[in-house]
Amino acid sequence: MAKNYINLLRFIILFIFLNFFSSKINAQCAGTDGQKVICDIENPVNESLSLFSLLGGSPVPGGTWSDNNNLKGLDPATGILHPQLITKGGVYQYTYTAPSTAGCTNNKAVVTITIGAFPGVGSQATVCNDSNYFNLFTAFDSNSMGPHSNGQWRNSEGKVIEPSLYIGDIDKKTTLQFTYTVPPVLECSPASKSTTVTVTVLRAPKPGDTQNLILCGTTGLAAYTNLDLNDQLTGEDSGTWTGPGITSETDHNVNLQELFDTSGPGIYSFRYDVLAVPDNFICSNKYSIVFITLEKRLDFTGAKIEVAKDICESEISTATYSAKITQGPDKIPDGTYDVTYTVAGSISGSESIRGFFINGEMNFPISSSYFQQVGKFTINVTNIVSAYSQNSCVDIFNPFSTTLTIYPLPRLNGAVLTSTPTCQNKAGLMQLDAPQLLDGDYRITYNINGDNIATGQTAVIKAVGGKATFEVPGNLNVKSGLSVIIILNIVNITNPTPQCASPANVGGNLTINPLPNATTVNVAVNNYCLNDPVSVAISGLGNLTNAKISYQLSDSNTSTVQTITQAVTNGRIDFVIPAALLSNIGSTKITLLNLTNTVTSCDVNLTNVTDDFILYPLPAAPNVENQQFCKVDEATIANLAPIGTQFKWYNSPTATTPLANTLLLQSGNYYVRETSANGCVSGASMVIVTVSDSPLPVLNSDGQNFCGLKNPTIADLSNNTNVPSTVVWYDAPNAGNLLASSTLLTEQGRYYGFNFPDTGCFSSSYIEVTVTLTSCDDVPNDFFVPDGFSPNGDGTNDSFVIKDIEFLYPDYNLEIYNRYGIEMYRGDKNKPAWDGKNYEKSGIAGGIAPNGVYFYVLHFNKGNKKPQQGRLYLNR
Structure with a gap:
């Protein structure tokens, strides 16, 4: 167990060792934390600072920086910090993150920066009260760093105030002091810092508050003939006015009536200028403007509206619609107007549209949505106002309207065409029964087939109750038999425009009977x-x-x-x-x-x-009278009265054979009977006929000879007979013309004289006289040869002629030559006048002699008188 404890202790010691030394090894990538205290932040040396230089250890470059306080002034890529951009004093951290290289993942180090408080450098400022607000921060010395923003402002009474200072109520020059205090930063100083600024406020000139006027110039200016513009201002300093009607610097009255009469409606501006006091260089001069709007009352009396056109039903889908408003007698000023109108019809509505009056006319579109079916549509203009009117005038306006009509197409669907038989060359009456055809006037186009043929014929019909008639002219019914009438087209002509048309295909027969044959009657x-x-x-x-x-x-x-x-x-x-x-x-x-x-x-x-x-009639015996005749009349039976085919003349009352009508009458008794057309003959009536004669006139010796220069007449010829007072002269022995006593005698003229006493008969015989006019031995032999003539056809001097020479020298002849010696004319008493044309034998082409000088030779051919030569001028 002791052994186990020893092993555990070894493990713990190893774990602590490894962890301790491993942390130390990793920290070396970002370096160690650093810091810096800046109490004199306003010093220019503190404008820029490298944070990387403040890290301890051996930091690996190439990392990134972050601002733990989210302030301004850091460049995250370079680590350069601008401390003066930080708006208040305090302690701030910045983190460096090493680059992501082996062994340096998420390695960080922190730099701490302490910035001392800075209240800024106070200064003096002078401002004008018309800015209303003054920012106290603008009163610092602009050559130094600006103050930190975490301070507090107090006035001269120590009362905390906002930096935005209201100065609009300051009405005179005033100097104010303010203190700005920022809280302490203990690392630099235990006490707060303050600075003082002084602000002098100057009073701006007061142009006053304006009161604008909007007046009706047409009706409302009687009280404004001497308007005091000062009355349109309140709270103003002393100043001067400028504007229309202002004549001097002291003038402040205007006559608006005169201004309107002279310049018309409009917006008139009047400027009021107030100057700053001479020692005030901060406040600017001020002005205010009074706007006086003078409007004109508009009179739309007599205005009218027109729609572009009426249309036919077939145009509904494609038609566009526009209207034009035209001013009445009173001119409507050019400008922008709002028009309100209504459309009344199968589809009704009301719209307002803005448009422009130009030269008394305003055009605007109307939506086609109103006009979708046949009918009449009333477009009624209910109001027009100027778009920018201030409504100072009450315009004169009464609604006015116009009508747009969409006409139906004429329809002959289901129509029947019948006729009444007619005769050749007579008009044929056709009856059209068309239930869908509206009342009105129409023009149809039709063709004729069958025994008569014609194309493109037209007729005008009047439809009433779906029925109409028209005539096929007689000249289209020349042949007897059957004509087929086919209507191809129908046009509504009730209105001048539009004339709506539709195709058709309606046919009917017309029977044409022959005429009686008039040629054999x-x-x-x-x-x-x-x-x-x-x-x-x-x-x-x-x-x-x-x-x-x-x-x-x-x-x-x-x-x-x-x-x-x-x-x-x-x-x-x-x-x-x-x-x-x-x-x-x-x-x-x-x-x-x-x-x-x-x-x-x-x-x-x-x-x-x-x-x-x-x-x-059944004739009675003719009623007759005795009759007298002149022998010269050579009267015959036909001249006896009564005259007529029903009268027959006989030489005895019992004779049965009538005398021939051509039998010459002799003095004696004649008998007449009347025979009617039915063969009835009347009894005979006797007529005593007397035939008388007058003695023949006798011409005096040489009575036929005269001188033509004395212009002898028929009266002179009569005086050369034995019966000068009763002789009458003719130009022919039979059926000649009676010649007046003033008739001029002609050379070799033949005259026939009859004796005609006042109470008697024309002599049955006559004398024949041939007159000569050349017995002029006792008349001076002088005459005049013209020196020129002008054959231009004007009736004056158109020919060259020597007057009266034929009487003095009846055998004369005249020759005319041109300047080349070519004979142009040869004449005598039978051809006395040259008309300016070339002598046919002259050999000169053209026929018309040109203008110029010509030469004549006159041969008298009497009494050995030598020929006379001269020249003449031809000028057309």
């Missing part, structure tokens, strides 16, 4: 005596079985339009004209106007289907 009426039945025969009616014919009488017997309807036999109708329509004798015309097939009601107007017939 003929009418015939014989002549009848008065009161005899007058029968009319109408033929050429073809295969008609029953017909209606209208006719009219004219000339001696007139009537309104008459109508007969009766069966047709072998293409012919015979009827008797009512006797009441034929009360007058004479020629009467029957005119057929219209032929109607009473089976189909198709009719045709008749053209030039007429016949003339005569109703003759």
